[in-house]
Amino acid sequence: MFDRQSSQNSARDRWLIGWALGYAAVGASSLVVPLYAIELGASALFVGLIAATAAFAGAPGAILWGRLATRAKRRRPFVLVALISTAGVLGLLTAVDSPTAVLAANTLLWFVVAAAAPVLNLIVVEGVPSHRWDQRFGVLNHYQGYGWLGGLVVGAVWSALAPRLLGLDALAVQRWFLLISAVAAAVGAVLVRVWYPEHSTVSAERFARLSAGIRRQSGLIGRSVRAVPYGPSRMYWALHGLDLSELRTRVNPTLLRYLAAATLFFVGFSVFFGPLPAYLIAAGRSADEVFILFVLSSLGSALSYARVGSLTTTHDSRELQVGALATRGLAFPLVAVVGTRLTAGTSFLVLGATFLVIGVTWAVIAVTATGIVTRLASDRIRGDALGAYTALASLGGGIGAALGGVVATSFGYVTAFALAGGIVVTALVVVWSSGEKSVRGQLLSTQ
Numbered sequence: 001m002f003d004r005q006s007s008q009n010s011a012r013d014r015w016l017i018g019w020a021l022g023y024a025a026v027g028a029s030s031l032v033v034p035l036y037a038i039e040l041g042a043s044a045l046f047v048g049l050i051a052a053t054a055a056f057a058g059a060p061g062a063i064l065w066g067r068l069a070t071r072a073k074r075r076r077p078f079v080l081v082a083l084i085s086t087a088g089v090l091g092l093l094t095a096v097d098s099p100t101a102v103l104a105a106n107t108l109l110w111f112v113v114a115a116a117a118p119v120l121n122l123i124v125v126e127g128v129p130s131h132r133w134d135q136r137f138g139v140l141n142h143y144q145g146y147g148w149l150g151g152l153v154v155g156a157v158w159s160a161l162a163p164r165l166l167g168l169d170a171l172a173v174q175r176w177f178l179l180i181s182a183v184a185a186a187v188g189a190v191l192v193r194v195w196y197p198e199h200s201t202v203s204a205e206r207f208a209r210l211s212a213g214i215r216r217q218s219g220l221i222g223r224s225v226r227a228v229p230y231g232p233s234r235m236y237w238a239l240h241g242l243d244l245s246e247l248r249t250r251v252n253p254t255l256l257r258y259l260a261a262a263t264l265f266f267v268g269f270s271v272f273f274g275p276l277p278a279y280l281i282a283a284g285r286s287a288d289e290v291f292i293l294f295v296l297s298s299l300g301s302a303l304s305y306a307r308v309g310s311l312t313t314t315h316d317s318r319e320l321q322v323g324a325l326a327t328r329g330l331a332f333p334l335v336a337v338v339g340t341r342l343t344a345g346t347s348f349l350v351l352g353a354t355f356l357v358i359g360v361t362w363a364v365i366a367v368t369a370t371g372i373v374t375r376l377a378s379d380r381i382r383g384d385a386l387g388a389y390t391a392l393a394s395l396g397g398g399i400g401a402a403l404g405g406v407v408a409t410s411f412g413y414v415t416a417f418a419l420a421g422g423i424v425v426t427a428l429v430v431v432w433s434s435g436e437k438s439v440r441g442q443l444l445s446t447q
Contacts, residue, residue, distance in 0.1 A: 013139060018191030019120070020147030022083040025181035025188070026113055027148030028155045029090060030054075031294055032181075033106050034277040035287050036174045042099035044282075044413070048274035048405015050103050055270075055398035057110040075119045076196045082116035083189035085109075090182035094175040123196075149298050151181070156291030170287060255376040255385060261430035262369060263392040265325060268423030270400025272332045275408040275416060282413070283339035289348060293355045300359025301366075308367045317368040317375075322432050324364035329425040331358050336417040 034047045042050075068078075089109040096102055124136040155177060162173045280290045311320060331354050338350045369389065377385035400420075408416035 266396030
């Protein structure tokens, strides 16, 4: 029976291979697009704006398409729209010749990717009892995570080999890679069209009602997507059932402080990551080296999630998160110093180790944050608190990316990355003030 059930699940999930191909294209484009804009003459400010508009475009896109999906009562068309549109936008990018056109196309890309985000969770739980939903969300994120990482790896290999084997210049290398990514998304659309289970059995209303119950019990939905810091899928479901009036009346001061700290450290993260591609190119790193650094960061996170999850059972989550934030507070300005003060070879080795550590720290922060919010919130508002955390993370990410670009352009990368570290350390202080003892006392008073 186990083998038969496993076989049925494998057949059921074949369409996720197609979605993973599309996600690989999106993951690769998340880095190649800013590199492409830089090659066309974009400044650090403009690269930061590209990251900011991508963060902001996903939210309204997800909300709009989510409402349409609810009315249409169908799932597959929205996944196909996302994949076909992704292929079209990436193909269109190969023909543009200005940073402004790249920004516009990238904004459109993240808007159309959001078309699938609200319905993906619904699709994976079709015909599955609610007590197994968290397992299904894990399957979805497994495919998405490895698709994203695979896109970055292919980008690194292509950027390293194409100039040598094909004699292409940097701009041609990136345009061909965007075209390859477009083809991958198109192939993904074909696979989804062939393999997707057509009939829907779970309404959006039932999903929202049952998932809210799961969140109130244990916050499992938040944990199931903890590998993604922010994005259209998390943003949509965070806002879909968010009851701000209930949250305002029942929130305790400790939870409020932590949500403020989370917003602040996401601002700090994006002040660093927004102009980061422009900095790496300015520091003499080649496109393939930039890809390798981002692969190392993603790999560090992927290898650490399970280990961090185990550590939270024996160690205080707040202390683990404080340690990760402190490490990032030091690592961000270190990246600027390493890139400008060390020789090329030594610089790349140190940067590689630093990016690996930064990836590990993200795993710690991503895993512990949901647990902290879950414990700080009373049962009655737990789902809303997790939704608020997700929405604030997206908001902080968009603001931070724009701010990082402005500061890097006006005052230099060292100042921008030092500011990012300073913001993270400031958030660290607020997180530390939200101690477990005070949490327990406040929970008793609110329940």
